[in-house]
Amino acid sequence: MEDKNQGSASKPTKGITRRSFIRGAGLSTAGSVLLTSNALAFDYKEQATVGKEFGPDAITIKMKVNGIVKSLSVEPRTTLASALRDHLELTGTKVVCDRGSCSACTVYVDGKPVNSCMMSAFDVGEKEVTTIEGIAKNGELHPVQQAFIEHDASQCGYCTPGMVMSCVHLVENNANPDLEDVKNATRGNLCRCGTYPHVFKATLAASKKTI
Numbered sequence: 001m002e003d004k005n006q007g008s009a010s011k012p013t014k015g016i017t018r019r020s021f022i023r024g025a026g027l028s029t030a031g032s033v034l035l036t037s038n039a040l041a042f043d044y045k046e047q048a049t050v051g052k053e054f055g056p057d058a059i060t061i062k063m064k065v066n067g068i069v070k071s072l073s074v075e076p077r078t079t080l081a082s083a084l085r086d087h088l089e090l091t092g093t094k095v096v097c098d099r100g101s102c103s104a105c106t107v108y109v110d111g112k113p114v115n116s117c118m119m120s121a122f123d124v125g126e127k128e129v130t131t132i133e134g135i136a137k138n139g140e141l142h143p144v145q146q147a148f149i150e151h152d153a154s155q156c157g158y159c160t161p162g163m164v165m166s167c168v169h170l171v172e173n174n175a176n177p178d179l180e181d182v183k184n185a186t187r188g189n190l191c192r193c194g195t196y197p198h199v200f201k202a203t204l205a206a207s208k209k210t211i
């Protein structure tokens with residue numbers, strides 16, 4: 001998926017490994033402070049302190065998730081995926097490869113799909129995070145979620161939340177997607193159970209009900 005912070009399995013990211021990401025987390029957080037300090041507002045003053053070093057102890061950050069601002073205490077190296085799952089109990093986001101290869105951990109950051117295992121929680125700053133738990137509205141499943149059920153587009157389910165996030169993003173940004181559009185939208189989402197034909201049918205069916 002083009003919008004994601006990392007490439008798909010067929011085109012692995014060059015030069016960044018899981019280990020180097022963790023090792024460089026402190027560096028990247030300092031960089032983000034410098035880059036975004038002018039734009040930060042409300043409760044992000046702590047993160048916005050130019051030149052301040054954090055870690056290795058936990059720090060308190062604020063993060064807007066599914067429309068609600070949450071406060072959490074995390075080590076600076078904590079990934080967004082871990083912050084969601086281990087600190088906010090939003091376990092709908094799945095971690096499978098934990099290295100940016102499968103997109104099981106897809107969430108939106110300011111409306112764009114990202115692999116949350118490859119983003120520092122600290123780097124979210126004032127951007128808004130949307131998880132699979134925030135896709136249904138007023139107790140009603142999103143048409144894509146409903147279509148996944150009707151078209152049997154899930155088996156073990158590990159890839160499903162990330163797959164749904166990619167497909168929802170497509171149908172909400174393309175009024176009339178075709179099969180190639182769906183394949184492109186999900187090309188980073190690996191499904192070991194081989195549900196792709198069902199995912200494609202479900203998404204095309206849902207697109208007719210979405211916009």
Ligand code: FES
Nearest residue numbers: 096098100103117
């Ligand atoms: S890309 Fe994040 S768990 Fe695989």
Ligand code: FES
Nearest residue numbers: 155159191192193
């Ligand atoms: S449903 Fe099992 S990995 Fe996709």
